[in-house]
Amino acid sequence: MSKVITLLNRKGGCSKTSTAFSLAVELSKKANTICIDLDDQANLTSWAGITELKYEFADFLLDKCDIKEVIQPTKVPNLYILPTAAREGDLRNYADLRAKDEPFRLYKLTQELGKIFEYIIFDTSPAWGSLEKASCLASDEIITPLKLDKFSSDGLETLKTNFDKLKVQYDDCHGISENGRPYLNKLVLSEYNASYALSNQLVEAYKPLEATGYKLFIIPQDQAFKKAQQMSIPVQAYSGTKAETLKVIEALADSVAN
Numbered sequence: 001m002s003k004v005i006t007l008l009n010r011k012g013g014c015s016k017t018s019t020a021f022s023l024a025v026e027l028s029k030k031a032n033t034i035c036i037d038l039d040d041q042a043n044l045t046s047w048a049g050i051t052e053l054k055y056e057f058a059d060f061l062l063d064k065c066d067i068k069e070v071i072q073p074t075k076v077p078n079l080y081i082l083p084t085a086a087r088e089g090d091l092r093n094y095a096d097l098r099a100k101d102e103p104f105r106l107y108k109l110t111q112e113l114g115k116i117f118e119y120i121i122f123d124t125s126p127a128w129g130s131l132e133k134a135s136c137l138a139s140d141e142i143i144t145p146l147k148l149d150k151f152s153s154d155g156l157e158t159l160k161t162n163f164d165k166l167k168v169q170y171d172d173c174h175g176i177s178e179n180g181r182p183y184l185n186k187l188v189l190s191e192y193n194a195s196y197a198l199s200n201q202l203v204e205a206y207k208p209l210e211a212t213g214y215k216l217f218i219i220p221q222d223q224a225f226k227k228a229q230q231m232s233i234p235v236q237a238y239s240g241t242k243a244e245t246l247k248v249i250e251a252l253a254d255s256v257a258n
Contacts, residue, residue, distance in 0.1 A: 002114030012126035015190040020123035025234040026253035028079035031118035039125040042086035049232035058090035099130035106138040142184040
């Protein structure tokens, strides 16, 4: 049985794509994994080194091709991608015109992909529209990356409120449960700097959430993410990545897999 994960946050610049790609790479060490670029900025597609597209993911959603024609291998063994075109792509058109009427389109897709891939990762845009909601409805769990700043906790509260309303709305549909799947209980806190008092204070502010069932994964400030993006390689393949960064990514992947 496959595991479907969505990386979700309504704010941009919170390391969502960095977490999605790094997690997908780590999970691909365990089994066949596919990441799906649901952001029309196409940063995940770019980072994966996909430069030529005959079809993008939106072509499948708009019934222009079969899903098998969209899947592309990456340079990482066992890791594949459903790519998105950055500039003139149709993903946002689908989101605006059809996604609202097809809330379980992505769920049905993951049922098919699950015959081939053990892990399916959605990287979403910084929004809460029909496409982002559909990815949540397709998922077993939601992982929320947060940048360590004073505004992130407010964003988390808003996201959780919207997410809970979605689960109530679709309770008992395709395995959705108001008190069950999909679960939102993993937070990735990025850009942690132990030498900054404010950074430590912000981490401590999240600690009480652990008593309510949340798991916190704290990633240090690490220029390796930017370097790896520029080189179109995973941080796992970049020689200058901090050991603590790799340790946290591995722990996140193990938590997802178990």
